[in-house]
Amino acid sequence: MPKTKTERVTISLCPPVDLGGEPGWIPFDAPSLVGESLRFVSGEPDGNRFRARYYRDAEQHLHARIWFGPETEGPPGHAHGGAVAAVMDEALGLAAWAAGYPIVVGNLNVSFRNMLPLQKVVTVESRVISAEGRKVMVHGRIFSGETVYAEAECLCITIPGK
Numbered sequence: 001m002p003k004t005k006t007e008r009v010t011i012s013l014c015p016p017v018d019l020g021g022e023p024g025w026i027p028f029d030a031p032s033l034v035g036e037s038l039r040f041v042s043g044e045p046d047g048n049r050f051r052a053r054y055y056r057d058a059e060q061h062l063h064a065r066i067w068f069g070p071e072t073e074g075p076p077g078h079a080h081g082g083a084v085a086a087v088m089d090e091a092l093g094l095a096a097w098a099a100g101y102p103i104v105v106g107n108l109n110v111s112f113r114n115m116l117p118l119q120k121v122v123t124v125e126s127r128v129i130s131a132e133g134r135k136v137m138v139h140g141r142i143f144s145g146e147t148v149y150a151e152a153e154c155l156c157i158t159i160p161g162k
């Protein structure tokens with residue numbers, strides 16, 4: 001039997017980050033609503049890709065604190081556009097679910113407004129704008145302070161039978 005060489009790979013994790021919400025925000029348990037499959041963005045809360053925590057405010061709007069880790073890099077030191085779009089896909093789709101619409105995302109239009117620095121905690125805010133027939137429109141933006149990093153319009157389509 002051929003001998004295999006054991007390679008030791010050391011993955012150093014970035015230090016903990018503060019994903020705490022604003023006063024009045026209530027933590028939102030996404031897996032209990034949509035299941036454990038929602039892993040791509042929010043599945044590794046201590047990893048080096050994304051760290052995410054969801055909240056709802058008093059008006060039931062969904063918010064997220066998101067940290068873009070080093071594994072989301074696109075332009076040097078900044079988040080990949082696909083990483084930004086992945087966050088929009090998850091957060092805005094989840095906003096529709098949280099508002100009572102079992103959906104998948106049919107169309108996602110993202111405008112990248114500013115380069116998003118890695119290892120920065122940003123906020124995603126979302127609004128369900130309309131619901132007509134099977135079409136649910138959700139708008140959102142990623143920002144920190146006065147800086148808007150991305151805006152998105154997300155057309156969600158309800159899943160028949162859900």
Ligand SMILES: CCCCCCCCCC(=O)SCCNC(=O)CCNC(=O)[C@H](O)C(C)(C)COP(=O)(O)OP(=O)(O)OC[C@H]1O[C@@H](n2cnc3c(N)ncnc32)[C@H](O)[C@@H]1OP(=O)(O)O
Nearest residue numbers: 034038089090091093094097104105106107133134155157
């Ligand atoms: C389960 C837990 C999930 C929780 C996660 C939430 C966050 C994650 C969000 C995601 O990442 S979802 C994954 C990415 N999305 C997909 O993979 C969706 C793939 N596409 C599909 O499955 C189907 O195309 C879809 C269900 C969206 C629509 O197919 P259907 O055959 O059910 O519907 P149909 O094509 O008849 O369209 C219904 C209506 O929606 C409209 N529509 C559908 N797709 C559209 C589109 N892409 N753009 C514009 N309009 C669209 C369509 O024109 C029509 O309008 P009208 O009723 O007015 O005629």
